Amino acid sequence: MPELPEVETTLRGIRPHLAERRIARLIVRDARLRQPIPPETAERVAGQAIRSLSRRGKYLLIGLETGTLLLHLGMSGSVRVVASDRPPRKHDHLDLVLCDEQSLRFHDPRRFGLFLWTPDPPALAERRHPLLSALGPEPLSDAFDGAHLHRLGRQRRVAVKAFIMDAAVVVGVGNIYASESLFTAGIHPARPCHRISLDRYRRLAETIRDVLQDAITQGGTTLRDFVREDGNPGYFARSLRVYGRAGQPCVHCATPLRQLRIGQRSSVYCPRCQR
Ligand SMILES: [Zn+2]
Numbered sequence: 001m002p003e004l005p006e007v008e009t010t011l012r013g014i015r016p017h018l019a020e021r022r023i024a025r026l027i028v029r030d031a032r033l034r035q036p037i038p039p040e041t042a043e044r045v046a047g048q049a050i051r052s053l054s055r056r057g058k059y060l061l062i063g064l065e066t067g068t069l070l071l072h073l074g075m076s077g078s079v080r081v082v083a084s085d086r087p088p089r090k091h092d093h094l095d096l097v098l099c100d101e102q103s104l105r106f107h108d109p110r111r112f113g114l115f116l117w118t119p120d121p122p123a124l125a126e127r128r129h130p131l132l133s134a135l136g137p138e139p140l141s142d143a144f145d146g147a148h149l150h151r152l153g154r155q156r157r158v159a160v161k162a163f164i165m166d167a168a169v170v171v172g173v174g175n176i177y178a179s180e181s182l183f184t185a186g187i188h189p190a191r192p193c194h195r196i197s198l199d200r201y202r203r204l205a206e207t208i209r210d211v212l213q214d215a216i217t218q219g220g221t222t223l224r225d226f227v228r229e230d231g232n233p234g235y236f237a238r239s240l241r242v243y244g245r246a247g248q249p250c251v252h253c254a255t256p257l258r259q260l261r262i263g264q265r266s267s268v269y270c271p272r273c274q275r
Contacts (some may be wrong), residue, residue, distance in 0.1 A: 004074040004172025005212055007058045009219030015053045018082040022049045027095040034112050041158050044117045056126050057171035063122040074112030080105050136170045139208050144170055146202030153193040161189035162263040173208060175265050177242045181207045188274040189267040242268045
């Protein structure tokens with residue numbers, strides 16, 4: 001599943017191709033995404049210039065002269081910039097055709113992605129759109145720190161791993177990054193979130209930032225990955241220390257890593273290093 005670093009890498013990859021370009025038309029080959037693409041979308045976006053490209057959580061926001069396009073990659077989505085006359089492959093559900101013979105092509109085998117136009121400009125959409133308005137702070141912003149986690153954590157009773165994966169608490173911390181961050185911070189994934197000190201939350205917040213920033217930097221060094229067809233974070237896999245390593249020795253203490261399920265998600269941890 002594309003996670004925040006992949007979405008950020010995607011944003012950086014497509015920005016030079018889309019910024020200040022004009023949209024010629026929208027071609028929808030299959031409107032059945034997580035929410036169906038409304039039929040009037042093509043009419044709304046045709047002829048508009050692209051004024052901004054940004055990200056909020058795992059949503060890409062394409063600011064137009066009027067309104068904003070929201071794009072979410074879902075479970076298996078990816079976008080590529082291709083020559084407009086290149087024949088589509090299976091699961092290439094839509095093309096945003098630009099006036100310079102290039103197209104932003106959206107590919108999504110499982111169709112959990114989203115492509116929606118909203119009349120608000122990006123800054124207003126972030127505050128008002130139902131998909132965006134309840135999102136917690138960006139993990140790489142100043143609004144996210146240990147005090148924020150400690151303050152919200154005191155009011156909840158869930159396992160810390162489920163807590164930090166809740167987009168209302170902080171956006172963009174998926175299973176991989178939650179597992180890796182908790183390992184680095186030495187916190188057991190099942191520890192109740194109200195029973196963690198401010199100091200430990202400070203360490204965790206720093207770790208989350210570092211892990212995500214590292215992944216973005218690695219993605220940035222292989223920018224062509226934004227065209228990856230499977231949407232998988234292949235460039236990050238080489239530095240995983242617990243995710244996907246159940247039964248293998250801990251890199252710190254050699255104790256075999258264990259696995260448990262928290263909120264339907266598999267969680268790998270070191271029983272010795274994480275308390
Ligand atoms: Zn260990």
